[in-house]
Amino acid sequence: MDPRQVPIYRPYPDEVPWSLLPDGFAASDLNLMRVAKIDGEVIGVYSVEKVSALHHRIQALAVARRHRGQGLGRWLAGHAIGICESKGARLISAPPTASKLFVQLGFQPTADGYQLALSPE
Ligand SMILES: CC(C)(COP(=O)(O)OP(=O)(O)OC[C@H]1O[C@@H](n2cnc3c(N)ncnc32)[C@H](O)[C@@H]1OP(=O)(O)O)[C@@H](O)C(=O)NCCC(=O)NCCS
Numbered sequence: 066m067d068p069r070q071v072p073i074y075r076p077y078p079d080e081v082p083w084s085l086l087p088d089g090f091a092a093s094d095l096n097l098m099r100v101a102k103i104d105g106e107v108i109g110v111y112s113v114e115k116v117s118a119l120h121h122r123i124q125a126l127a128v129a130r131r132h133r134g135q136g137l138g139r140w141l142a143g144h145a146i147g148i149c150e151s152k153g154a155r156l157i158s159a160p161p162t163a164s165k166l167f168v169q170l171g172f173q174p175t176a177d178g179y180q181l182a183l184s185p186e
């Protein structure tokens with residue numbers, strides 16, 4: 066699988082992949098959730114939330130177990146960064162899990178996770 070060929074969509078309400086999301090997950094805004102789909106099957110998801118005008122947070126990022134290790138997580142994380150940037154974020158924070166993935170994308174460790182500071186072009 067070439068992850069860059071996997072399309073990413075805004076999910077329909079009945080497509081939200083609750084089984085991939087953390088227990089008790091509540092998306093604050095479905096407009097900021099995206100799913101990766103192959104042949105109509107949701108195989109990955111991310112959700113971001115606006116914390117403040119210049120700060121967005123990656124709430125969740127997950128890939129279905131059998132599709133992991135092929136770059137889809139990184140592809141989704143890059144997409145999530147793009148969405149945050151398009152909404153005006155200058156700072157993106159992420160949970161403390163998946164450290165390697167976030168560090169590879171330029172995030173710095175913080176006391177409670179990771180953060181990426183975006184500089185204006
Ligand atoms: C984290 C997760 C989304 C990664 O998905 P993936 O498609 O396997 O990731 P990729 O194939 O793009 O891997 C990207 C890099 O992250 C690393 N990585 C993958 N899963 C990881 C994990 N659970 N923890 C730390 N690093 C991880 C890989 O080693 C890879 O680095 P490499 O290419 O140098 O080997 C997936 O393991 C998952 O759904 N985990 C459960 C949910 C979770 O922990 N989400 C984290 C943020 S909320």
